[in-house]
Amino acid sequence: MKVWVFIEESQGEPAPIGLELLTKARALTEAPAVAYLGNGSDEAFAQLGSYGAATIYHIPTNDHLPSAAGAAALATLAETYDPDVIMFGLTPTDRDVAGRLSARMGLPVISNGIDVLIDGESVTVTSEIFGGSQIVETAFTGKTPHLVVLRPKSFPAEPGGQTTPTVETVGLPDVGHAGAAIVTESHVEEREGPQLEDASVVVSAGRGMGSAENLSLTQRLAELLEAAQGATRAVVDAGWVPYSLQIGQTGKIVKPDVYIACGISGAMQHAVGMKDSKVIIAINKDEEAPIFALCDLGIVGDVNKVLPKLIEALEARK
Amino acid sequence: MNVAVCTKQIPDPAAPYQLDAETHFLERPTDQILDDTDRYGVEMGLQVAEQTDGSVTLVSMGPAGSLQGIRQALAMGAAKAIVIEDPALQGADSWTTAQVLAAAIKREEFDVVIAGTESTDGSAGVLPQQLAELLGVPSLTFAKHLEQEDGTIRIQRQTGYGYDVVESPTPVLVTVTSGVVEPRYPTFKGIMGAKKKPIDVIGLGDLGVSPTTTQKIVEVRPAPERASGEVIEDDGEAYQRILQILEQAKVI
Numbered sequence: 001m002k003v004w005v006f007i008e009e010s011q012g013e014p015a016p017i018g019l020e021l022l023t024k025a026r027a028l029t030e031a032p033a034v035a036y037l038g039n040g041s042d043e044a045f046a047q048l049g050s051y052g053a054a055t056i057y058h059i060p061t062n063d064h065l066p067s068a069a070g071a072a073a074l075a076t077l078a079e080t081y082d083p084d085v086i087m088f089g090l091t092p093t094d095r096d097v098a099g100r101l102s103a104r105m106g107l108p109v110i111s112n113g114i115d116v117l118i119d120g121e122s123v124t125v126t127s128e129i130f131g132g133s134q135i136v137e138t139a140f141t142g143k144t145p146h147l148v149v150l151r152p153k154s155f156p157a158e159p160g161g162q163t164t165p166t167v168e169t170v171g172l173p174d175v176g177h178a179g180a181a182i183v184t185e186s187h188v189e190e191r192e193g194p195q196l197e198d199a200s201v202v203v204s205a206g207r208g209m210g211s212a213e214n215l216s217l218t219q220r221l222a223e224l225l226e227a228a229q230g231a232t233r234a235v236v237d238a239g240w241v242p243y244s245l246q247i248g249q250t251g252k253i254v255k256p257d258v259y260i261a262c263g264i265s266g267a268m269q270h271a272v273g274m275k276d277s278k279v280i281i282a283i284n285k286d287e288e289a290p291i292f293a294l295c296d297l298g299i300v301g302d303v304n305k306v307l308p309k310l311i312e313a314l315e316a317r318k
Numbered sequence: 319m320n321v322a323v324c325t326k327q328i329p330d331p332a333a334p335y336q337l338d339a340e341t342h343f344l345e346r347p348t349d350q351i352l353d354d355t356d357r358y359g360v361e362m363g364l365q366v367a368e369q370t371d372g373s374v375t376l377v378s379m380g381p382a383g384s385l386q387g388i389r390q391a392l393a394m395g396a397a398k399a400i401v402i403e404d405p406a407l408q409g410a411d412s413w414t415t416a417q418v419l420a421a422a423i424k425r426e427e428f429d430v431v432i433a434g435t436e437s438t439d440g441s442a443g444v445l446p447q448q449l450a451e452l453l454g455v456p457s458l459t460f461a462k463h464l465e466q467e468d469g470t471i472r473i474q475r476q477t478g479y480g481y482d483v484v485e486s487p488t489p490v491l492v493t494v495t496s497g498v499v500e501p502r503y504p505t506f507k508g509i510m511g512a513k514k515k516p517i518d519v520i521g522l523g524d525l526g527v528s529p530t531t532t533q534k535i536v537e538v539r540p541a542p543e544r545a546s547g548e549v550i551e552d553d554g555e556a557y558q559r560i561l562q563i564l565e566q567a568k569v570i
Contacts, residue, residue, distance in 0.1 A: 010478060015337050015478075065456065065458070067447065068450075068451070068456060092475070092477060095447060096457060098447070099445070099447025099448045100447050102413055102444065103451035103569070107413070108411055108412075108531045110533055129440075129441075130335070130336060132541050133540070134337060134540055135539050135541050136337065136535055137535070138536065140536050141533060142531075143532070179456065180456050181486035182483050183486055186483075187482070187483075188480045225570065233496070237496065243462065243476050243495075244478070244480075250496070252434070252458035258563075260560075279563065280547075293546050294544055294550070295561065299549075300549060300551045301551065301552025306557050310557040311558055314561075317570070
């Protein structure tokens with residue numbers, strides 16, 4: 001089986017999910033290849049080599065939104081080298097390229113996957129649907145390449161299978177009007193403290209916090225625990241925090257050692273992003289909230305009364 | 319500008335639903351609601367149409383049922399709706415759906431096609447990009463803000479670390495995340511008016527397409543449930559129990 005991983009460059013490096021998928025690809029095949037979309041650098045390629053990438057097909061980008069031309073370049077590569085499986089991450093650009101490639105090649109995409117199983121010639125994808133309440137196994141029944149979009153944190157990223165990869169650079173083809181979108185500005189939202197994806201403790205705020213001002217409590221708790229701050233979609237939609245803090249189906253997926261859900265009801269869309277945390281602590285005043293079915297410790301009470309006491313106790317211990 | 323907004327009627331997420339373990343199909347109730355994400359797309363579409371003297375057409379695939387969800391969007395201000403319903407489409411995947419929606423959208427001329435980034439029930443999140451490729455237009459995805467100026471569409475596109483500003487000439491497809499705009503509530507006049515707005519329910523034969531796909535669900539099973547833990551009422555001292563758990567987890 002020829003297994004490829006599509007990896008987008010993110011702030012000069014391979015996107016973290018790309019390394020997770022490459023680790024998985026190594027378990028599926030002896031010599032995984034990477035289709036790398038971005039400026040590229042010796043450091044980036046060496047890093048991919050340290051995760052076992054035998055070959056890198058480098059697709060350099062310009063100021064155009066790369067999805068349409070990137071998909072066209074990838075289609076040409078796939079027609080030339082005939083991979084059996086191409087893995088993508090559930091991230092904006094990966095989804096753009098996977099979707100466009102699918103339509104270009106007339107192939108389905110199986111999305112939202114958490115695992116890929118190869119058995120002889122058969123390729124099956126495991127997905128969680130409806131907020132993780134059901135598990136579905138879907139098999140490809142047509143021609144290759146089989147396109148799979150996998151959720152972040154489905155596999156750990158572990159270096160291994162050290163190689164010095166062969167790098168082949170291919171140009172972005174002219175796709176006419178479909179490629180006409182241009183990126184004119186790029187904004188980075190600065191975040192202080194540990195990053196959500198790799199923090200061992202996450203303190204997350206929901207609508208039950210009551211107001212943007214009350215988020216000073218979750219912020220202080222996060223500082224004391226050296227935790228990353230997260231939020232639900234409702235809190236992001238209300239404009240209390242930026243989207244980059246959103247946890248859930250349409251946000252980030254986290255699996256910390258401890259997840260503290262403050263004023264969060266635990267709707268399906270949020271649960272998907274945090275339910276695999278090791279220990280979940282929830283504070284919510286509604287005892288019927290679905291979060292209490294997910295947590296290890298649930299406190300039925302006013303989060304704005306519990307948090308100040310917890311903060312005071314933690315400050316006293318410092 | 320003429321705007322097509324892809325909308326989906328889904329079972330009410332508040333009422334639990336699941337895939338049938340035998341048939342692998344989702345049994346859809348007659349009364350389905352408008353996917354909440356689509357309210358944001360409809361609002362954005364209406365804003366663009368209003369600024370440019372255009373109109374909004376809804377395009378939807380799936381069992382029409384009582385059309386409750388579609389009428390909800392018409393009541394917000396969309397001019398008309400095209401609904402594609404066909405028994406052959408039961409259990410359709412995103413690739414099949416994209417082929418059907420593309421055929422329906424190509425029957426008219428649109429400057430802007432809007433879709434949610436993903437549906438609340440299926441959440442595959444690749445259909446809009448498949449649709450854009452079939453239509454041969456750029457895809458401005460994950461828009462949290464949209465504006466138009468002299469035929470150029472400009473969005474703020476969410477990224478993992480912030481956002482990019484992306485612009486494109488029309489025709490173009492835009493995907494919107496929820497929470498980007500405040501969707502308007504239908505007025506009484508809007509609700510009454512929606513009853514008279516045209517809803518064209520058509521089948522695959524009318525579109526002249528017979529889409530196929532090559533994936534198959536082979537198994538559906540319930541996810542393992544997380545053992546629920548200890549739930550206590552706060553008596554003013556519950557924070558101490560949190561401290562104990564944090565100690566056990568060795569984070570303090």
